[in-house]
Amino acid sequence: MADLIMKDVAKAYGEVKVLSNINLDIKQGELIVFVGPSGCGKSTLLRMVAGLESITSGTLSIDGRVVNEVPPAQRGIAMVFQSYALYPHMTVRDNMAFALKIARKSQDEINAAVENAARILQLTPYLDRLPKALSGGQRQRVAIGRAIVRDPKVYLFDEPLSNLDAALRVATRIEIAQLKENMPDSTMIYVTHDQVEAMTLASRIVVLAGGGISQVGTPLDLYERPENEFVAQFIGSPAMNLLPGEIVETGPETVVRLSVGGLVRTAVPTRDSDKGLKVNVGARPEDMVPTEADEHLFEGTVGITEALGEVTLLYFDKKGEAAQVIAKLPGIHAGLRHKTLRLAADPKKIHLFSNGRSLLYR
Amino acid sequence: MLQQLITAGLTIAVGITAAFGYFYGSNILLDLIFPSKAPGDRGTRNIRRAGVIRPWLFVGPAVLALTLYLVYPVVDSIWLSFHGRDGHEFVGLKNYIWFVGDARIRAAFLNNLLWLLVVPAASTFLGLVSAALTDRIFWGNLAKSLIFMPMAISFVGATVIWKFVYDYRAANQTQIGLLNAIVTWFGGAPEAWITVPFWNNFFLMVILVWIQTGFAMVILSAALRGIPEETIEAAVLDGANGLQIFFRIMVPQIWSTIAVVWTTITITVLKVFDIVYAMTNGQWDTDVLANQMYVWMFEGGGDYGRGATIALIIMLLVVPIMIWNIRNARREMEGR
Structure with missing residues (x-):
């Protein structure tokens, strides 16, 4: 019903191209998260959906209707801003009722909608307060309530948790997840730069980078089968280690000799012609395990350790040109500093990239 | 030199x-x-x-x-x-009793009230409108400079300029006054505008409005820019049109600034003297209190007692507005 389809959508400010080639098919009931580094255009894309930014080319359709030229209020969307954007001179009730008043709904209808939203968000005791008398979390809930009363087809969230402190952010994130659960039919688009929010909330994540879509997929898809080095390093923390090497054995399993020494076996299949191909081997810090065996992925001296209790992060001394290798071992490991350690990883968890793209996708 | x-x-x-x-x-x-x-x-x-x-x-x-x-x-x-003409003999409340009973003072007082009602309202409103509109056009800064320029002219200078606007020549002569030139161009008969009772008050007020609109515009324009952009975008998404956004989202958010501008102009109006003195000297029913003060103090040999009485009463009228204004401005600075 409320499908949202972007076809070749692009945005340019004069000569400067911000976004291009955006093709996206969002189904009703999905919670889509746009993530990407700052300046990748994720907020711009959301504002284009909202109608606050014009669409330079391509078409955007909601519910089968092309809405490129439809004014924001008639697109069937509602937006929650990062700064809440509450009307400071109106009470919570008036803030939520404003859109309905503008739409000339009857007083009964307005009251019912506002009280319903207030009940869902536990705002009933605060209905007659001004925004300045509310805490940050409450203000954010009012902003969400303002969206709910309009009963939109698509909810848009623009970094809604960025202004909250860490504890409140987690609590509000769970509230949003519950809200989504209670409204299974509503479509949501959520912009964030926080990959934890993306991983926990999304039914599908859209990774934006370099003015286009890098990859679209479920959170675990992106984690387990990243299409390119950017996604591989963007999802997961600390970022995936990338080590340059050369394919020495092909077949259903591939063997790569690393330029920093070490030999690694991976479950990524390769063709005969791939022999000798320069590749980057990707291994997530949490997939690296210490080993005594001869066949190892990496051997290095531990430079710095960070003990977080549940895990210990090991930062190895840099070897030549290669980027610093980080390993994440479960539990507490004391006394590893300045020791030389050998690491291996499960072949199923080793990724291969050639020219930045994964060999799984070709 | x-x-x-x-x-x-x-x-x-x-x-x-x-x-x-x-x-x-x-x-x-x-x-x-x-x-x-x-x-x-x-x-x-x-x-x-x-x-x-x-x-x-x-x-x-x-x-x-x-x-x-x-x-x-x-x-x-x-x-x-509390003293007589020359400031020596004690007369008690006589000057105040005279103030309450005098017909010319009452006329001036009523004119002052008229000024108080019209000028702050008109200046603030026009300032607000020009602030909002000049923010939207590419030559807005030029427009703002033009609207602000009268602020730099003294009241007497402005009055001289407007004297030319209202200038009257007999019907068979070329009209050098702008207003009469327009009226005769449309086929009307020229009029000696500043001698038309009651309405001439408004012709004088226009001068002060012309001067004060620039002031109101500058202050209100800064206030309008202080409104968070997101609240306006949220209103757009809520379906509000331009007028609704202006009156229901933007104006309420700068209400305290509007009040400060309004009261500041009100104080200026209470003190207005130069415009009336230079244009009509209170003739043709255009007198105001400040002009009366000047007339009594310095003309016809001078009556220090009555002049001082009028000055004090003007001060008493200004003080409450002043206090309110300062409080408001202070609250504004503290971010409420």
Whole structure:
């Protein structure tokens, strides 16, 4: 019903191209998260959906209707801003009722909608307060309530948790997840730069980078089968280690000799012609395990350790040109500093990239 | 001419040197009298004492000047208002009784009320509209400069300019007044605008509105820019049109600034004298209190008693608005 389809959508400010080639098919009931580094255009894309930014080319359709030229209020969307954007001179009730008043709904209808939203968000005791008398979390809930009363087809969230402190952010994130659960039919688009929010909330994540879509997929898809080095390093923390090497054995399993020494076996299949191909081997810090065996992925001296209790992060001394290798071992490991350690990883968890793209996708 | 310039320059130089010398010298003197490097307890005690005296040294000249030029005249005015023409014989409340009963004063008072109703409202409204509109056009800054320019003209200068606008020549002559030129171009008969009772008040008010709109626009434009962009975007998403956004989202958010602008102009209006004096001198039923004050004080030999009485009453009218205005401005600065 409320499908949202972007076809070749692009945005340019004069000569400067911000976004291009955006093709996206969002189904009703999905919670889509746009993530990407700052300046990748994720907020711009959301504002284009909202109608606050014009669409330079391509078409955007909601519910089968092309809405490129439809004014924001008639697109069937509602937006929650990062700064809440509450009307400071109106009470919570008036803030939520404003859109309905503008739409000339009857007083009964307005009251019912506002009280319903207030009940869902536990705002009933605060209905007659001004925004300045509310805490940050409450203000954010009012902003969400303002969206709910309009009963939109698509909810848009623009970094809604960025202004909250860490504890409140987690609590509000769970509230949003519950809200989504209670409204299974509503479509949501959520912009964030926080990959934890993306991983926990999304039914599908859209990774934006370099003015286009890098990859679209479920959170675990992106984690387990990243299409390119950017996604591989963007999802997961600390970022995936990338080590340059050369394919020495092909077949259903591939063997790569690393330029920093070490030999690694991976479950990524390769063709005969791939022999000798320069590749980057990707291994997530949490997939690296210490080993005594001869066949190892990496051997290095531990430079710095960070003990977080549940895990210990090991930062190895840099070897030549290669980027610093980080390993994440479960539990507490004391006394590893300045020791030389050998690491291996499960072949199923080793990724291969050639020219930045994964060999799984070709 | 050159002589005057040299004198002026010299006065400025001497004044600034004296002021600088006073602050610098008195500061050094204070430190000499209470040396902070004195041994033991005396040192800290000296610092404390010097700290108590220093502010008074620094604000002293300003306090003196204020006393001489503000407090003393007020006290003297109060004293004068209980005395006769020449300021010697005590007359009690006679001047105040005269003020309440006099027909010309009452006419001036009513005109003042009219000014109070029209000018602040018109200036603030036009200032708000021009602030909102000039923010939207590419030549907005030029428009703003043009609207603001009358602020730089003295009231008398502005009145002279508008005298030409309202100028009247007999019907068979070429009209050099802008207004009459337009009227005759449309086929109407020329009119001596500033002599038309009642309406001529408005012709005078236009001058002050013309001057004050620029002031209102500048302040309100800054306030409008302070409104968070997101609240406006949220209103757009909520379906509000331009007018609804302006009146229901933007204006309420700058309400306190509007109040400050309004009251500031109100105070200016209560003091308005130059425009009336230069344009009509109160003739043709255009008199206002401040002009009456001037007339009684300095014309026809001068009646210090009545002049002072009118001045005091104008002051009493301004004070409450002033207090409210200062409070409001302060609250604004503290971010409410």
